[in-house]
Amino acid sequence: MVSLKDVAQRAGVSIKTVSNVVNGYQHVTPAMRERVQRAIDELGYRPNLTARHLRKGRTGIIALAVPELGNPYFAELAGAVIDAAAQHDYTVLLDHTGGRRDKELLVCQGFRSHVMDGLILSPIELESADLLARTESSPLVLLGEREYDAPFDHIAIDNVAAARSAVRHLIDLGRRRIAFLGARRESAREPAHLRLRGWREELTAAGLPADDALVVATDGYGREDGARAMAALLDGADRPDAVFAYNDTVAIGAMRTLADRGLRIPEDIAVVGFDDIEEGRFAGVPLTTISPDKEAIARLAVDCLVERLSGGASTEPRRARPGHRLVVRESTAGRA
Amino acid sequence: MVSLKDVAQRAGVSIKTVSNVVNGYQHVTPAMRERVQRAIDELGYRPNLTARHLRKGRTGIIALAVPELGNPYFAELAGAVIDAAAQHDYTVLLDHTGGRRDKELLVCQGFRSHVMDGLILSPIELESADLLARTESSPLVLLGEREYDAPFDHIAIDNVAAARSAVRHLIDLGRRRIAFLGARRESAREPAHLRLRGWREELTAAGLPADDALVVATDGYGREDGARAMAALLDGADRPDAVFAYNDTVAIGAMRTLADRGLRIPEDIAVVGFDDIEEGRFAGVPLTTISPDKEAIARLAVDCLVERLSGGASTEPRRARPGHRLVVRESTAGRA
Numbered sequence A, B: 001m002v003s004l005k006d007v008a009q010r011a012g013v014s015i016k017t018v019s020n021v022v023n024g025y026q027h028v029t030p031a032m033r034e035r036v037q038r039a040i041d042e043l044g045y046r047p048n049l050t051a052r053h054l055r056k057g058r059t060g061i062i063a064l065a066v067p068e069l070g071n072p073y074f075a076e077l078a079g080a081v082i083d084a085a086a087q088h089d090y091t092v093l094l095d096h097t098g099g100r101r102d103k104e105l106l107v108c109q110g111f112r113s114h115v116m117d118g119l120i121l122s123p124i125e126l127e128s129a130d131l132l133a134r135t136e137s138s139p140l141v142l143l144g145e146r147e148y149d150a151p152f153d154h155i156a157i158d159n160v161a162a163a164r165s166a167v168r169h170l171i172d173l174g175r176r177r178i179a180f181l182g183a184r185r186e187s188a189r190e191p192a193h194l195r196l197r198g199w200r201e202e203l204t205a206a207g208l209p210a211d212d213a214l215v216v217a218t219d220g221y222g223r224e225d226g227a228r229a230m231a232a233l234l235d236g237a238d239r240p241d242a243v244f245a246y247n248d249t250v251a252i253g254a255m256r257t258l259a260d261r262g263l264r265i266p267e268d269i270a271v272v273g274f275d276d277i278e279e280g281r282f283a284g285v286p287l288t289t290i291s292p293d294k295e296a297i298a299r300l301a302v303d304c305l306v307e308r309l310s311g312g313a314s315t316e317p318r319r320a321r322p323g324h325r326l327v328v329r330e331s332t333a334g335r336a
Helices: A004-011 A015-022 A030-043 A049-055 A072-086 A101-108 A128-132 A159-172 A193-205 A223-234 A248-260 A294-309 B004-011 B015-022 B030-043 B049-055 B072-086 B101-108 B128-132 B159-172 B193-205 B223-235 B248-260 B294-309
Strands: A061-066 A091-096 A118-121 A140-143 A153-155 A178-184 A215-218 A242-245 A270-274 A288-292 A324-327 B061-066 B091-096 B118-121 B140-143 B153-155 B178-184 B215-218 B242-245 B270-274 B288-292 B324-327
Touching (some): A015 A030, A061 A101, A072 A091, A091 B072, A159 A178, A159 A288, A159 A324, A178 A248, A223 A242, A223 A248, A248 A270, B004 B030, B072 B091, B072 B248, B101 B118, B159 B270, B178 B193, B215 B223
Parallel strands (some): A178 A242, A242 A270, A270 A288, B061 B118, B118 B140
Antiparallel strands (some): A288 A324, B288 B324
């Protein structure tokens, strides 16, 4: 059977490039695409991606479970994971948990395990004890801000450092009353605790008050939550001059409330989000945000799983830290 | 083994309610959730959703292939399909095709067919001939605006009527030069042709020019495409006083360009989108749009597949028409 490698050799390109063409990637030049296509046609290559997995007793499917697809961050991340998995001839079974503990437990315990080789999970409510109690033996890679004392690979950016850089940016702009939008009501399970810690540390380092009245709890992390949290903050005694939101959707909701109240962004209140979803770039006031390297997160997660599946990884759980950067736009810097 | 039905009987609720609780739905009251949970605990029910499928030689997995997850419409639709599938104990394997013909063909031809019972596909480039040439025997349900002369179930709202109502709304507001943003360059494969036809028909019916100079082609249907198309339109000879965009992301891109050029929405140019993604509601100027009934689309698609899988459906292909409505917001009506 003609392989990806045969096509790569014939076309004189890397296997990755052939895979990119076969999987319909955007970032391939038309000339390169034509060259690879010619080799595919000449050799009569037919992508039979499953055969190789089946020979090894695998299904060629990995599961990705995120809290919600309605949040563009997770939709964008899911797209990146699908693309990263395709590089290894893996297909992704995507599920959303609603951030609910029962659904997270179900997924974690190997729901549909007969059809999947491994799981990438971004948990909200799961505890370390839940993970330690896992009996399912297929590999599990964790994503996201929750910290676990359990022997599983975990991919997460440095949330404390990222949050500190966002708050630092606001302080550098002269803001003094910087609110945090998007803590959870039950502090015992605080998914936002690292970003909140970063907020607190940076304010304290600058000699500014990390006032609890400036921390607004929300039920979730959507636009509605942000809009309501901003309204609650504005109805309070002492108005902030800046807002650091848990994520971009909360920030976008907050900006909607500010517009409805006739407040100017950033003149009256500056806003910083977190996630760098495309929506923020196109918002009425383009949103300053922390941009996590989503491609790196996706690639590292898939690489970890694939390594575990090929038995080549050490038994030590991996802690990988993809990069992040602050992207400054009008919601803090104003119009150029 | 304890079944969903046993739990429903013990709790004195419908099977659907139990399924809602097990699958972690939002719209269940805490009291109801507790009642169902008590029955689950008492009976020792463990959701073993796969057993029933495996007994019938099925995997319990259906595939959903959409053009792109980065478009919130498809992310929201995917969420609705996952929820609708869960009602039938099905899990969804989600893939994105990039709207590319090769990937669509791959998916359509039963890529990974050993692990999936059926496919829901929203095609962009696929032709009727491609569908007629399909050799894979598992059920296929089509979504979206493309029209096919092929014996497959097809779920789509009435795009012509929806587009006409959007244009009618702009005419009623006194707009006379109404542009269409988001046609494709190659007219032979015009995924937007029904919405474009609706635009043309309604203008003609009103005695207004359906001027080709008012139709702007784009490479894709994203925010960047909309921003560029709007810029091209504004750089042209004759400015429009309203824009009807192929979808909300194109409309949101267009609104960004209008803001950058210092034009007022809707005073200078009114904007209508299509899809009713949540982002439009929270946009700098909340977006008037056509709201397709996404839950109905998802439910009808899953119901069609499940019917085909249980052999209970007639062999006639079904044409289902979920509803839609015009949602008027500030981008046409201005601030209240």
